[in-house]
Amino acid sequence: MRVLGIEGTAWAASAALFDSEADEVFIESDPYQPDSGGIHPREAAEHMGDAIPAVVETVLDRAAETAEGEGADIDAVAFSRGPGLGPCLRIVGTAARALAQTLDVPLVGVNHMVAHLEIGRHQSGFDSPVCLNASGANAHLLGYHNGRYRVLGETMDTGVGNAIDKFTRHVGWSHPGGPKVERAARDGEFHELPYVVKGMDFSFSGIMSAAKQAADDGVPVEDICAGLQETIFGMLAEVAERALSLTGTDELVLGGGVGQNERLREMLEAMCEQRGAEFYAPEPRFLRDNAGMIAVLGAKMYEAGDTLPIPESSVDPNFRPDQVPVTWRGDEESVARDPTIGGEVRGAEATVTIDSDRVVKRRVSKAYRHPELDDRLRRKRTVAEARLTSEARRVGVPTPVVRDVDPAEGVIVFDRVGESDLAGNLTADRCRTVGEHLARIHRAGFVHGDPTTRNARVGERTYLIDFGLGYHTGHVEDHAMDLHVFGQSVEGTAAEPEPLLRAFEEGYGSEGDDEVLARLREIEGRGRYQ
Numbered sequence: 227m228r229v230l231g232i233e234g235t236a237w238a239a240s241a242a243l244f245d246s247e248a249d250e251v252f253i254e255s256d257p258y259q260p261d262s263g264g265i266h267p268r269e270a271a272e273h274m275g276d277a278i279p280a281v282v283e284t285v286l287d288r289a290a291e292t293a294e295g296e297g298a299d300i301d302a303v304a305f306s307r308g309p310g311l312g313p314c315l316r317i318v319g320t321a322a323r324a325l326a327q328t329l330d331v332p333l334v335g336v337n338h339m340v341a342h343l344e345i346g347r348h349q350s351g352f353d354s355p356v357c358l359n360a361s362g363a364n365a366h367l368l369g370y371h372n373g374r375y376r377v378l379g380e381t382m383d384t385g386v387g388n389a390i391d392k393f394t395r396h397v398g399w400s401h402p403g404g405p406k407v408e409r410a411a412r413d414g415e416f417h418e419l420p421y422v423v424k425g426m427d428f429s430f431s432g433i434m435s436a437a438k439q440a441a442d443d444g445v446p447v448e449d450i451c452a453g454l455q456e457t458i459f460g461m462l463a464e465v466a467e468r469a470l471s472l473t474g475t476d477e478l479v480l481g482g483g484v485g486q487n488e489r490l491r492e493m494l495e496a497m498c499e500q501r502g503a504e505f506y507a508p509e510p511r512f513l514r515d516n517a518g519m520i521a522v523l524g525a526k527m528y529e530a531g532d533t534l535p536i537p538e539s540s541v542d543p544n545f546r547p548d549q550v551p552v553t554w555r556g557d558e559e560s561v562a563r564d565p566t567i568g569g570e571v572r573g574a575e576a577t578v579t580i581d582s583d584r585v586v587k588r589r590v591s592k593a594y595r596h597p598e599l600d601d602r603l604r605r606k607r608t609v610a611e612a613r614l615t616s617e618a619r620r621v622g623v624p625t626p627v628v629r630d631v632d633p634a635e636g637v638i639v640f641d642r643v644g645e646s647d648l649a650g651n652l653t654a655d656r657c658r659t660v661g662e663h664l665a666r667i668h669r670a671g672f673v674h675g676d677p678t679t680r681n682a683r684v685g686e687r688t689y690l691i692d693f694g695l696g697y698h699t700g701h702v703e704d705h706a707m708d709l710h711v712f713g714q715s716v717e718g719t720a721a722e723p724e725p726l727l728r729a730f731e732e733g734y735g736s737e738g739d740d741e742v743l744a745r746l747r748e749i750e751g752r753g754r755y756q
């Protein structure tokens with residue numbers, strides 16, 4: 227089967243031919259390079275108008291040269307339907323419809339973010355990996371579950387590449403900034419910047435303001451670049467590890483233009499090696515925006531009969547990956563592995579040794595992380611965990627009693643609690659109780675920071691554990707983020723999440739602030755593809 231793909235969501239005017247029998251991809255791209263500043267939507271759309279016909283022509287010539295029979299021998303035309311810049315998407319959509327009609331073949335509408343993921347899965351041969359998409363306008367973790375790619379975690383503000391590009395514009399460098407930061411960082415020393423992860427979500431705005439401020443204050447730009455890479459990529463590696471731990475998966479693939487960064491790939495490789503997982507990153511031509519990935523996923527969708535009638539083929543600038551019904555995979559569930567190895571449990575951050583009544587939690591040093599950052603995070607989280615675990619118990623939330631703490635070594639000794647993780651025994655009643663517990667700690671003025679279904683223990687009572695990401699705050703947004711993190715962990719792993727989430731919110735509502743639930747709705751509704 228042969229599929230022609232067209233990509234043009236933002237900067238890459240690209241066309242490709244995928245031949246599924248030979249597993250060969252031919253790509254022709256023409257990038258848009260702004261004269262100054264970042265990507266201007268109107269200019270980018272003009273570029274698409276000029277460049278798309280030419281790249282398609284080149285691919286059609288190639289198709290004719292390599293065709294077995296008469297003509298171009300193409301079975302379907304696939305195009306990026308979104309997310310992306312509206313004016314660009316519309317031009318690409320029009321071109322794709324016209325081409326499908328001329329060739330008299332079906333049209334396939336591809337989600338660009340799912341294509342960034344599927345190219346890695348296709349090439350790695352992995353069965354059910356977690357995917358880290360690190361691109362310009364996006365940054366998220368996806369895991370397959372019950373017929374959809376679930377967003378396990380994502381940026382709460384801008385995409386990772388756009389965040390980096392904003393910094394480089396501030397220091398007067400031309401677009402795109404990512405490769406320039408990579409080059410400059412080689413000559414720099416680590417400069418400390420804020421580090422922000424909340425469960426598997428993360429945010430870049432505070433880091434970017436601090437980085438710009440540091441530049442204005444005269445910190446050498448190479449040092450800031452080194453700090454940016456170590457901090458931002460350290461966060462991405464950490465949330466990727468959390469996603470592996472939560473889903474019990476031991477395969478990770480990388481997607482998106484920022485994935486071309488060698489330091490990011492090195493960190494992800496080191497993280498996977500340390501936890502015994504496998505890592506795959508496609509070659510650079512498949513990481514940055516390209517029509518090859520659109521053609522490859524287009525072929526899978528076409529084979530599954532997932533084609534688009536022309537009248538229903540409108541584009542969607544806010545197309546989220548979790549809106550796509552995954553028609554091209556079987557109904558296999560995401561793989562889940564028992565994380566218990568002997569008497570040792572492997573969390574994302576720590577190794578936990580369990581005997582009959584005691585638990586020793588050791589925050590291990592992470593090989594991927596800069597030593598200074600590693601030391602700072604391990605100490606800070608060990609202290610926070612010991613404190614907040616006890617504070618929560620004082621306001622009536624069941625938690626394990628803390629027997630000993632050694633911040634320098636990152637070690638805490640607790641009482642053993644519960645019989646299993648909530649993840650293994652999810653019921654509506656228990657979710658309701660977790661909601662009540664979170665409401666209580668919020669009323670006491672702090673958040674848990676990572677309330678997933680693996681961080682609650684159940685048995686006769688329902689306990690909260692693992693307060694290492696918690697902190698004191700009265701902000702509605704921070705409280706709502708706790709609820710969002712729990713919601714995402716349920717959605718990413720439960721067969722039927724709705725009744726569980728309803729009970730969880732009822733529990734929270736019975737003890738907590740309605741304003742927080744209203745903010746949760748707002749967080750869930752935020753589009754992040756502007």
Ligand SMILES: C[C@@H](O)[C@H](NC(=O)OP(=O)(O)OC[C@H]1O[C@@H](n2cnc3c(N)ncnc32)[C@H](O)[C@@H]1O)C(=O)O
Pocket residue numbers: 235236237309310311338339360361362363364385386387388390391402403404405408482483484485486487488513514515
């Ligand atoms: C919706 C779609 O239009 C968008 N595409 C996109 O953002 O282009 P992509 O090719 O995936 O990524 C471009 C980004 O990738 C960054 N980048 C490129 N090379 C880099 C490097 N060596 N290190 C860090 N960032 C790099 C650029 O600075 C730029 O921000 C997306 O996938 O989010």
Ligand SMILES: Nc1ncnc2c1ncn2[C@@H]1O[C@H](COP(=O)(O)OP(=O)(O)OP(=O)(O)O)[C@@H](O)[C@H]1O
Pocket residue numbers: 468471472571572573574575576577578580585587626640641642643644646647676680681683691692694
């Ligand atoms: N006090 C305890 N009693 C019983 N089991 C525990 C206790 N503390 C931890 N565990 C077990 O160890 C696992 C990992 O612990 P914890 O979540 O604290 O580590 P972590 O590395 O921070 O994990 P993650 O970051 O993946 O949430 C828990 O999911 C739980 O199964």
Ligand SMILES: [Fe+2]
Pocket residue numbers: 338342361362482483514515
């Ligand atoms: Fe992209």
